[in-house]
Amino acid sequence: MSSFPDMEIFARVVGAGSMSAAGREMGLSPAVVSKRLRRLEDRLGTRLLQRTTRQLALTEAGQGYYKRVVAILASVEEAEAFVTRRSAMARGTLKVSAPTSFGRMHIAPHLAAFLADNPDLSVNLDLSDELIDIVGEGYDLAIRIAELEDSSLVARRLAPVHRILCAAPDYLKRAGAPTSVEDLQANHACLATTQQDVWRLSGPQGTEMLRTGGPIRTNSSEVVRESLLAGLGVALRSTWDIGPELREGKLRIVLPQYRASKNVGLHAVYPSRRFLPAKVRVFIDFLAKLYGPAPYWDQGLDDWLTLPEAEAAAAE
Secondary structure, three states: OOOHHHHHHHHHHHHHOOHHHHHHHHOOOHHHHHHHHHHHHHHHOOOOEEEOOOOEEEOHHHHHHHHHHHHHHHHHHHHHHHHHOOOOOOOEEEEEEEOHHHHHHHHHHHHHHHHHHOOOEEEEEEEOOOOOOOOOOOOOEEEEEEOOOOOOOEEEEEEEOOEEEEEOHHHHHHHOOOOOHHHHHHHOOEEOOHHHOEEEEEEOOEEEEEEOOOOOOOOOHHHHHHHHHOOOOEEEEEHHHHHHHHHOOOOEEOOOOOEEOOOOEEEEEEOOOOOOOHHHHHHHHHHHHHOOOOOHHHOOOHHHHHOOHHHHHHHO
């Protein structure tokens, strides 16, 4: 067991995504971490990690070794906790990436409660609408709103995401309510960011694609939101973003039989399920309890979200 400390360093590097991040967690310099990894590889006679300037990647041998190492470390940690009844409180700095609008509206307001429950933690919250390489850039986890594809990362679904077509009453008074997807595309201003200029809608006829076009072009989702409220057109928005405006009548749902894909959800994404740091686990559990299968931003919208087209027209 003379190599046990090197095994722990190896697992920390994989979990943190970089030698520098693992070194900070363990109080070691990157040079020491690198030296200990080389010593472990030399002893095993094989390469465990492929090193590049941007990130680390496990070799085939490294993947098999990592699975077994984290099982050993978890067993040791469980044994120590059983003997010492050691506190499992989360400590350190939690580095989180989240979409700009969602992070501002639905993560930042709840951080005070989270930190009150975890006084030994601090949070580094980076907001960006770009797809972040969480391993290469040293993040503990990312919050993503997407239809996730297969990847080496682990994802936990935190809440459903309902994306609906909506417009301001002033716009509908001027332009009329669209009667079909074809009418929407041909006769209405469709507001979207340059990254989402094609809408994929699920409806009675299955999946339909709609290319957007309107009086503005922007890379900002928040600019689209303000343009929607100003009555410049129709937009495809998530209820977490415009729930209050729907309840107050500042926006109305149009073509209620159409939605974005039901497979789109709110997820916490992190590098590995095994050897999960307590700080990551408690934050994910906090968000899952806060949002859940019926998130607070959908309260009062049940009728709207299930309203047939005929009833929606009558309600208007």
